[in-house]
Amino acid sequence: MVLVHDNFVKHFEPLKHGKMNNDDFSKFADKFVDDSHNLLNELEGKLLELEQDTSNQELIEAVFRAMHTLKGIGGMFGFDAISAYTHHLETIYDKIREGFLAIDKSIFEVTFASVDHLRNLLGDQDVKDPQLAARHSELTQQLENLAKSKQLYYDQIKTIENTKKTKETIQMSTWYIQFTCSEELIRRAVNITYMFQDLAKIGTYTIFKHTGKLDYEINEQDEVWGILLTSNVSYSEIEEVFMFVSDFVKIARHSNFDTNTQEAELDKKKEHLSIFELAQSAGEKLERGDALPDPAEMTNEQQILRRSSKIPRISVGADKLDKLMFLVGELFTTRSELVIASQSDNMAQVKLATEKIDRLSSQLRKNALSIRLVPLRELTLKFKRLIRDLSSQLNKNIDFEIQGDDTELDKNLVDNLADPFMHIIRNCIDHGIESPEERNAKHKPENGIIRFTAYQSGNYIYIQISDDGRGIDRDYIRTKAVEKGFVQHGTQLNDREMLDLIFMPGFSTAESLTQVSGRGVGMDVVKRAITDLRGSVEIETEKGKGTTFTIKLQQTIAIMDTLLIRSGDSYFTIILEEVEVCELENHQTFDKRQNSHVQIADDLIPYVSLRQAFSIEGTTPETERIIVIKRPNLHYAIVADSIVGQYQAVIKPLGSLLKRKEYLSGASIMGDGNIAFMLDTQKLCSKIA
Amino acid sequence: MERTKNKHKNVFLSFRLGKETFAVSVKKVLEVLQKQHITEVPDVPACIKGVINFRGDILPICDARLKFNMIVDPDEEKYVVIVLDLENNNQKMRIGAIANGVEDVISIDETDIRPIPEMGLKYNAEYLSGMIKSGEGFIMILDVDKVFTNDEVGEITKVTSEQV
Numbered sequence: 001m002v003l004v005h006d007n008f009v010k011h012f013e014p015l016k017h018g019k020m021n022n023d024d025f026s027k028f029a030d031k032f033v034d035d036s037h038n039l040l041n042e043l044e045g046k047l048l049e050l051e052q053d054t055s056n057q058e059l060i061e062a063v064f065r066a067m068h069t070l071k072g073i074g075g076m077f078g079f080d081a082i083s084a085y086t087h088h089l090e091t092i093y094d095k096i097r098e099g100f101l102a103i104d105k106s107i108f109e110v111t112f113a114s115v116d117h118l119r120n121l122l123g124d125q126d127v128k129d130p131q132l133a134a135r136h137s138e139l140t141q142q143l144e145n146l147a148k149s150k151q152l153y154y155d156q157i158k159t160i161e162n163t164k165k166t167k168e169t170i171q172m173s174t175w176y177i178q179f180t181c182s183e184e185l186i187r188r189a190v191n192i193t194y195m196f197q198d199l200a201k202i203g204t205y206t207i208f209k210h211t212g213k214l215d216y217e218i219n220e221q222d223e224v225w226g227i228l229l230t231s232n233v234s235y236s237e238i239e240e241v242f243m244f245v246s247d248f249v250k251i252a253r254h255s256n257f258d259t260n261t262q263e264a265e266l267d268k269k270k271e272h273l274s275i276f277e278l279a280q281s282a283g284e285k286l287e288r289g290d291a292l293p294d295p296a297e298m299t300n301e302q303q304i305l306r307r308s309s310k311i312p313r314i315s316v317g318a319d320k321l322d323k324l325m326f327l328v329g330e331l332f333t334t335r336s337e338l339v340i341a342s343q344s345d346n347m348a349q350v351k352l353a354t355e356k357i358d359r360l361s362s363q364l365r366k367n368a369l370s371i372r373l374v375p376l377r378e379l380t381l382k383f384k385r386l387i388r389d390l391s392s393q394l395n396k397n398i399d400f401e402i403q404g405d406d407t408e409l410d411k412n413l414v415d416n417l418a419d420p421f422m423h424i425i426r427n428c429i430d431h432g433i434e435s436p437e438e439r440n441a442k443h444k445p446e447n448g449i450i451r452f453t454a455y456q457s458g459n460y461i462y463i464q465i466s467d468d469g470r471g472i473d474r475d476y477i478r479t480k481a482v483e484k485g486f487v488q489h490g491t492q493l494n495d496r497e498m499l500d501l502i503f504m505p506g507f508s509t510a511e512s513l514t515q516v517s518g519r520g521v522g523m524d525v526v527k528r529a530i531t532d533l534r535g536s537v538e539i540e541t542e543k544g545k546g547t548t549f550t551i552k553l554q555q556t557i558a559i560m561d562t563l564l565i566r567s568g569d570s571y572f573t574i575i576l577e578e579v580e581v582c583e584l585e586n587h588q589t590f591d592k593r594q595n596s597h598v599q600i601a602d603d604l605i606p607y608v609s610l611r612q613a614f615s616i617e618g619t620t621p622e623t624e625r626i627i628v629i630k631r632p633n634l635h636y637a638i639v640a641d642s643i644v645g646q647y648q649a650v651i652k653p654l655g656s657l658l659k660r661k662e663y664l665s666g667a668s669i670m671g672d673g674n675i676a677f678m679l680d681t682q683k684l685c686s687k688i689a
Numbered sequence: 690m691e692r693t694k695n696k697h698k699n700v701f702l703s704f705r706l707g708k709e710t711f712a713v714s715v716k717k718v719l720e721v722l723q724k725q726h727i728t729e730v731p732d733v734p735a736c737i738k739g740v741i742n743f744r745g746d747i748l749p750i751c752d753a754r755l756k757f758n759m760i761v762d763p764d765e766e767k768y769v770v771i772v773l774d775l776e777n778n779n780q781k782m783r784i785g786a787i788a789n790g791v792e793d794v795i796s797i798d799e800t801d802i803r804p805i806p807e808m809g810l811k812y813n814a815e816y817l818s819g820m821i822k823s824g825e826g827f828i829m830i831l832d833v834d835k836v837f838t839n840d841e842v843g844e845i846t847k848v849t850s851e852q853v
Contacts, residue, residue, distance in 0.1 A: 570731060614731030652747045654740075663732070669742045675728040 088143040177227040203231025373408035407454040432469030466548035503527040564647035568616035571676035580630035607637040
């Protein structure tokens with residue numbers, strides 16, 4: 001079953017990196033990195049399941065297949081380190097799968113470490129980083145030892161296995177598949193990974209660069225791979241795997257036996273002719289077969305295709321795409337209606353068509369936004385892993401309960417949420433959940449619970465992370481806060497203000513620093529990260545019962561309802577929900593005031609004048625507008641020249657050059673081509689004189 | 690096979706900043722725009738003139754001349770905006786750089802690019818990646834990735850005290 005043995009690698013030098021540097025071809029490599037991350041996530045998920053149910057043969061097979069696919073495609077794209085490393089892993093899981101090796105804790109530990117390591121390797125495929133290289137050799141050694149230590153057991157069984165194999169090989173035959181990997185495949189967006197996953201399901205295969213003669217011309221950038229597949233399936237089943245790329249594939253039966261057995265024999269004789277020649281003869285056989293269709297077609301438009309690298313990918317449900325197609329279709333029909341109507345000067349019809357377009361565009365907007373939404377499952381998988389690692393590290397037993405992780409959120413938000421959430425969970429495990437002994441003493445179940453709950457309500461998504469640990473001691477926070485000088489001794493604080501203290505920079509309640517959390521950075525970073533995403537965090541806690549963090553977020557932040565205001569020549573937008581009320585005030589009265597507060601109803605509240613804050617030139621109008629902002633813990637007014645009106649803003653990022661302009665959180669292009677800036681009301685209030 | 694022909698040729702766009710001529714690799718240049726209305730951004734460093742709508746995105750406009758401590762006539766009638774794609778620390782960024790005008794597209798052999806002399810430079814050598822001889826004088830090749838990702842105004846000009 002061992003597929004790429006050393007002789008083989010030496011002979012073929014599968015695909016060297018030099019080739020990969022080729023500009024066009026590197027797109028394949030990008031795709032590989034992307035797919036590999038998905039594969040590793042999948043692998044990790046399966047491993048976590050397997051850990052709960054170690055005898056599940058199906059899961060073992062799934063783990064093995066994921067590894068095999070990763071190794072195969074890794075080799076194809078010249079990620080030799082990954083391919084070679086996964087090979088070691090695969091060897092171990094092959095034995096497990098065949099029942100020669102019992103899966104145990106040490107294997108899981110090294111496998112999880114390997115998954116992390118492989119992720120790092122994806123970023124540094126040549127293992128240039130010395131730290132990574134050290135880790136690489138350390139883990140490789142571990143894997144080899146693991147394989148060896150069970151070798152004895154393995155050898156004994158091998159005899160039995162061999163007899164078994166001879167029986168099997170009766171139906172086994174080896175196929176030679178010649179696969180031309182061309183740019184055309186990228187253009188067609190063919191997912192090569194799936195193909196090889198499918199291939200792994202029907203048999204075992206080896207991939208190498210095709211070295212034999214070709215009877216057709218290929219492009220400089222194109223690669224030809226040879227695949228030796230040992231399987232008991234029929235020609236049509238193999239053909240089915242390559243269904244979508246049949247133009248690029250030639251399949252021929254090579255022999256009626258299993259090359260893997262032959263491989264083993266070659267091993268014994270230590271002969272070097274090996275599969276290299278086997279493959280060549282196979283290739284020649286194939287060349288006598290049908291020629292491929294004219295590959296000249298593939299060269300066309302090659303220059304046009306210049307995609308930038310590192311495009312993040314989102315998988316989208318087909319229903320959303322169908323809807324998109326439907327809407328686009330409708331839009332075009334309406335457009336031609338409009339063209340006809342405007343040509344015949346039929347105003348009534350023009351109006352009708354315009355209304356239709358208006359409706360369609362808002363539907364289109366909804367649809368486009370929904371495409372960007374991804375389920376939170378992407379996050380919970382990471383958390384599962386984190387909880388698993390941490391709980392064993394800290395000797396705590398923790399159950400992770402998940403509810404509503406199919407709730408969808410904008411891809412950008414999900415990506416940015418991972419870190420703050422990890423931090424919250426780390427805190428829950430480290431500070432919240434007690435040790436089993438402590439829990440026993442408190443008559444709590446020995447296993448602690450961390451619960452992840454997500455749900456949608458209106459335009460908002462709520463995500464809760466709660467634990468059933470010791471809760472946060474309010475008195476302790478108070479003492480600590482006084483100690484650190486955050487509050488004066490004797491200051492009256494309401495419950496909310498008290499709990500908010502833990503979000504202060506430098507506030508750490510852990511009595512001793514642990515490896516996991518409590519370096520004094522942490523909760524303030526969490527708060528900032530979530531505020532940056534226009535969300536809010538709240539804590540509820542009860543001593544001895546546990547703590548709940550509730551994070552409230554908008555589902556998407558790409559398009560928002562805002563209030564458009566103007567000061568001088570500058571336009572600004574404020575998120576409509578943050579606006580409490582708008583008032584008029586005479587400019588003169590402002591000037592007379594000394595304390596920079598305005599009276600709204602019965603309240604005196606502080607204000608920020610946009611003209612002053614941003615040193616906008618020009619004369620101030622007689623009457624100015626007061627926009628009262630109301631957010632949790634935030635009550636102040638913004639003074640502007642005039643209110644333009646309600647405005648649906650398509651928010652664009654300001655770019656990193658302007659990122660430090662923290663009072664502005666984005667910009668949008670208005671209908672007349674002017675640009676309006678979005679005010680960050682949270683940060684703007686620091687401008688209060 | 691246009692690409693193979695130009696394999697060892699480097700192509701630059703030369704442009705004027707004040708009275709001096711600089712060059713930038715065309716690979717970095719996306720488009721050259723004519724003078725247009727720039728929306729001012731409140732409360733930013735002086736070298737950032739504002740933002741414009743470029744293909745539906747917000748494009749910050751940077752006046753490179755201010756970074757080089759050149760004097761700029763606030764009412765100048767003509768200038769161009771060179772749209773550049775920058776990359777720094779793996780961060781991609783698009784900006785518009787104001788120049789007095791674009792001059793020429795220069796195709797030059799790699800071997801004809803001269804190294805930056807260690808001494809006697811008016812500008813910080815870190816921001817230049819080479820020089821091209823042109824007639825009597827030299828055109829300095831700007832390393833735009835470094836020039837524009839640095840926020841500090843005037844840092845490009847070498848501090849004279851450092852040289853002593």
